[in-house]
Amino acid sequence: MGLLVAVLVALPTVVAALPADDADVPAAELRAVVLTSEDVGFSGYAVSAGGLALPVSERLTDVADLFSDRTLMRVWWRGPEEHRVDVVSGAGETGVHRDPGGTWTWDFEAGTATRGTPASLALPTPPDLLPAALGRRLLSEAADEELSRAGARRVAGRDALGLRLVPADVASSVGRVDVWVDPASGLPLQVEVFAEGAGLPALDTRFLDLDLAVPPADVVAFTPPPEATLLTAPDxxxxxxxxxxxxxxxxxxxxxxxxxxxxxxxxxxxxxxxxxxxxxxxxxxxxxxxxxxxxxxxxxxxxxxxxxxxxxxxxxxxxxxxxxxxxxxxxxxxxxxxxxxxxxxxxxxxxxxx
CATH class of the missing domain: 3.40.1000 (Protein Transport Mog1p; Chain A)
Known part of the structure; x- marks a missing residue:
């Protein structure tokens, strides 16, 4: 498991060095394609790396770790209400299975299965940092005049078109957001968020490997094993x-x-x-x-x-x-x-x- 993690994390540097073909797609048109990609089915590996040292209480350490550490995820996406995201680490895996009624969080090492119900307001979890989900969310309210093209690069073995968002609000501390998009599907393959004046991203989430095909339903579905301890997430x-x-x-x-x-x-x-x-x-x-x-x-x-x-x-x-x-x-x-x-x-x- 440790070797697999090391290899996958090293891949982006190698792949990014390969040349990418750009295309003459206007920024507003590329954004429109991104916003219609929610139902695109796919599976693969993604990694999120954050550098935000959040001063939070012990009750929010999971959120702080999410934005300050490197998180490797394996994802199967059939749609916004039917997907699975496993967080992979040297210690094992924790899977989040989404279905129309809510989520199952399966902690294999602890043997616990936690049922949660959908909520309009909730703390961020690893699925929220998938490049596809994050890219759509960050671009959803962007004005056309805040958008421009940013060339092309290779991400997850694919040519990705760059879309740059520079916030117009004077109060904003975000210098820019770069979203790298698969032009055929509209799926964001990588998202980089930069603070004002920063040379390195405060948050970088990208696919390492991607298969643009709808995964089987039985891979996403979850039934707690008979020996699992069943828990209920707070309402x-x-x-x-x-x-x-x-x-x-x-x-x-x-x-x-x-x-x-x-x-x-x-x-x-x-x-x-x-x-x-x-x-x-x-x-x-x-x-x-x-x-x-x-x-x-x-x-x-x-x-x-x-x-x-x-x-x-x-x-x-x-x-x-x-x-x-x-x-x-x-x-x-x-x-x-x-x-x-x-x-x-x-x-x-x-x-x-x-």
Whole structure:
């Protein structure tokens, strides 16, 4: 298993050195093809590599590892509601099987099968970082004037056309997103996310090997073995409702850092979401007992900025801030915005320092 992982991780460097044929496809047209690729069936290996050192609590270590480590995935994709993604490591495999009713997460080493139900709002998991899924999501709200072509390269043994997204919002901390697309299927083969001014991507996810054919249904389906321990994942909707009941009662503004507030299914009223596309900012009041732990995590970072507004820190293009006015509720701000944008947003929160 260890040798297989080493070989697969080394492949992109070798394959990328091969010449690729470009094609005269306009950026807007290429984006349109990407957005229609959700039902394209495929199977193969993908790897995601992140460099975001997120200052989070112990309860979110899985999310932090996802964006700071290298994750090797084996995927079988029949459609958005029927697929399987196995995370492969030197210690074994953990598989996520998606069906119309929810997900099964099978941890072979632990012998546990966990059933989860679909939720409109949930923490990121390895399937969310597949280049096909991530590429579609990042391009879904891009304006035509933010897009340009970026040549071609070889990815997973295929010629991939480059599509570059440069956010127009002044508050954005994302310098650019490069999506490398299979022109025949529209499937994103590689996604690179760069922070403003950075030479290396903060997140790079790509296919290493890809077969553009619908995989058999029996490979994706999952039935827990008789000896498995059956578990039930926490109800995300119920947890959100409970958190909203405990949140301080404040009225968040209609705009922060020059970004308009918007609504998403599953996002509680106590949380404000602002912006669009790859430039998003979330704001939420938090009880004092939670603010203390976050303050400790943020101030532990050597790059943390602390002033009368609170404490803020950047991990690549992701910014995180605890706004602590002393009187009234504390707030958490996070998103793909600059530290200056976080400070500007903090000044406009109810009860915050001016």
């Amino acid at each position: 995300t909707e119920e947890l959100i409702a409970q958190a909203e009941e405990r949140a301080p009662d404040v009225r968040l503004p209609r705009e922060l850092a020059g970004l308009p507030r918007r609504t998403f299914q599953g996002v509680p009223d106590a949380v404000g979401v602002y912006g669009r596309g790859v430039t998003l900012l979330a704001a939420a009041p938090v009880p004092g007992r939670l603010a203390g732990g976050l303050r400790e995590a943020l101030t532990a970072s050597p790059d943390a900025v602390t002033d009368e507004l609170g404490t803020r820190v950047a991990a690549g293009p992701l910014g995180l801030m605890l706004v602590d006015p002393g009187e009234g509720p504390a707030y958490v701000l996070t998103g793909t915005v600059t530290l200056d944008a976080l400070a500007d947003a903090a000044r406009r929160l109810p009860g915050a320092a001016s």
